Amino acid sequence: MLLDELTAALPSDLVVSDPDVVATYLHDEAEWAAYDAPLAVVRPRTADDVAAVVAFCARHAVPVVPRGAGTGLSGGANSVRGCVIVSMEAMSSIVEIDELERLAVVQPGVVNDDLRAACAERGLWYPPDPASSPWSTIGGNVATNAGGLCCVKYGVTRDYVLALQVVTGTGDTVRLGRRTAKGVAGYDLAGLMVGSEGTLGIVTEITVKLRPMRDPERTVAGYFDSIVDAGRAVEAVAAAGLTPSALELVDRQCLLAVDAWKNMGLAVDANVVLLGRVDTPGEVGDAEAEKMRACFAEAGATWSVHSTDQDEADALFAARRLAYPAVERLGPVLTEDVCVPKRAVPEMLSRIEQIAERHDTVIANIAHAGDGNLHPLLITPRGDDAARARAQAAFADIIDSALELGGTVTGEHGIGLLKMDGLAAELDPVVMAMHRSIKDALDPHGIMNPGKVIPLLA
């Protein structure tokens, strides 16, 4: 009956009723995160559609779960009992690219790579590049403050959001932020929305800053026997004063998984590979690349090269991007996302090895190593409940270690459902109370993605 009322309140073709289709919207890619049956899935075409859905849900105390492409890894988009899932996929227009002001206005359903391609046609560049960029949307990137490979030099999604149109928890449609290069008129509410994982409102339009297209990057590769040596190389690169445009770590397990899947002919003669990039132009950039290679060598690389073969370099980076889906083919994967100070990278990688051994869990490693953002991938055999319990214990231990080393429980994937205990461990109770008071202020009916990030009150 509530569903009939919802359907009556909206253009009829917005509401998805086919159970097989509804089933494809129930959760994101977080392994073992809970989800429950929704009331409905709605695919709005306009901000007014979104406002109508939220107003309906506010009147009827129905939870609202916004959803981008569902590539999240923390359960933030998972369905909660009786909710309306608002999938933003139909709002996928690039509204405007302004070359002079260096900004783009997009709807939330635009795929990250599509925006990047459209910008490239104008000689412009949208830097945030999560590994999910071929599939994830700008709306989802904003909701999670997505990072990526190049953010070691160029920052994360929040650094590029100038303005947002948002439907708040009261069903009001508001514009936050500005189109000018600078502005301090009032609180940074656009920044507050970024990374709030749908708990404060639904983003219906995004204005992002762009940069001029940059020069081609140089690639430096290093092979290491041990992951701790690779961690030392990361520390050495920071200590040398270098600012790489990417500094990625991929271990042998990930490379083998990619090769088994894609037959890329990757030669894997190392346990761990570090991939660095430098985009400083001219001779200065050449010198920086050579300095990075020397850092790799001094830290114990068994082989290191400043690559002049662009195809080989691109293949290595493509393998890095494919590592997560490739490993997922081997069985359920619980993905970690801790971020630690650069100085702590070797120690954290060493502790991950110990945790893997202690909990008898296979842990593969990829990492945005240059900014200390590690993604240990905990792999379990399908249907092995004991292995699953061990992996979950290892997951918790990794979080504890990261906090002990001055790190954070999530570098870029968000809290969602999987990291709620971690958030409570990381934040002071007073700071948790500040979160709750802001949530109450902007979502007075408590309908926006309830039970994510901030625990429901008992």
Next chain:
Amino acid sequence: MLLDELTAALPSDLVVSDPDVVATYLHDEAEWAAYDAPLAVVRPRTADDVAAVVAFCARHAVPVVPRGAGTGLSGGANSVRGCVIVSMEAMSSIVEIDELERLAVVQPGVVNDDLRAACAERGLWYPPDPASSPWSTIGGNVATNAGGLCCVKYGVTRDYVLALQVVTGTGDTVRLGRRTAKGVAGYDLAGLMVGSEGTLGIVTEITVKLRPMRDPERTVAGYFDSIVDAGRAVEAVAAAGLTPSALELVDRQCLLAVDAWKNMGLAVDANVVLLGRVDTPGEVGDAEAEKMRACFAEAGATWSVHSTDQDEADALFAARRLAYPAVERLGPVLTEDVCVPKRAVPEMLSRIEQIAERHDTVIANIAHAGDGNLHPLLITPRGDDAARARAQAAFADIIDSALELGGTVTGEHGIGLLKMDGLAAELDPVVMAMHRSIKDALDPHGIMNPGKVIPLLA
């Protein structure tokens, strides 16, 4: 009696009682912004002192007005009736500079230039450089999200704040943000505090990101007959895809005022001077500087040069930094701070000329022209009430024009008292209500800098 209780509640030497000394804390540098008599001035030495003051004020419903160096230009630090002014000047230690992690931890009373000098000794750089950098403090810079000359390329204060220790309106001391390069654990409360002008809490410690020291800059200067031609040059630089590390505009009135004060021997053969800088290394940087010079020339510069004389270039930039205090010597100055899209810079400069004529008001111009942030300086003769009224009308007209052109009422100086009408004109009432609900959530007693930014309820 309340004052006796306050004095008893604190280490006795923290409370300033000498009326002559108290008088030096009553207002910032905003011309004609209201201020009233405080209950007391307190100079805390520790975060615990600050917490004790705020807790006292919360118990007794006493307003709290935080204050940095008092160089603000919007009245944000002005005393309100019966308040406790909390001057952070005694908390002026640089706690830590970490070269490997590229961050610094400082107390709020550290002067901007002192932090920059300490960083430079380690080969590091703290970019935000408001023209007030020899006097203004990092705490004040955080409270106002200060900009500066280099933010056209390197961003503003918010882009460098990693973490804050804050005493909230409830007297709780909390840590917000993180020390890691990335992190998305919870809402961006550190970012929310930046630019909140003391209305949500008092910052007691700041962790900022640093960059490696950059290469020496090249300077490009251009002389123009008309300010609108200079505005066209700014637009041309953006259209050419250049990213200057500074692009400043100074008019003849400002240069003459500086020369009259400092005898710098500035040759001023132009009505308007544009000063561009380029810090891209190597030949690429040389080519960019030449391209910028060509943009100046094509826009109608009567003279333009890619300067190889570092002393001359430094003198021009020093003059730019001294323009505001120099002009202030001529009489009361009402300082504007609108920011418009780059495309609108010529039109906005033209409208400012018309507004000056219409209201018979002398308006000198300095501008962070490269990001469309204009600072028309409205100069009035001392004690001329009619001129003051005309200047205030011109001030309001400039704000209206900026909003018409898609701009904002404040690029970097903040709302304080002077721009409260402007904020109400710029923001949707629903967004103003969101501001109020967040203020109520984090400052439930309504004691933090009340009546600034957000109007008091009648």
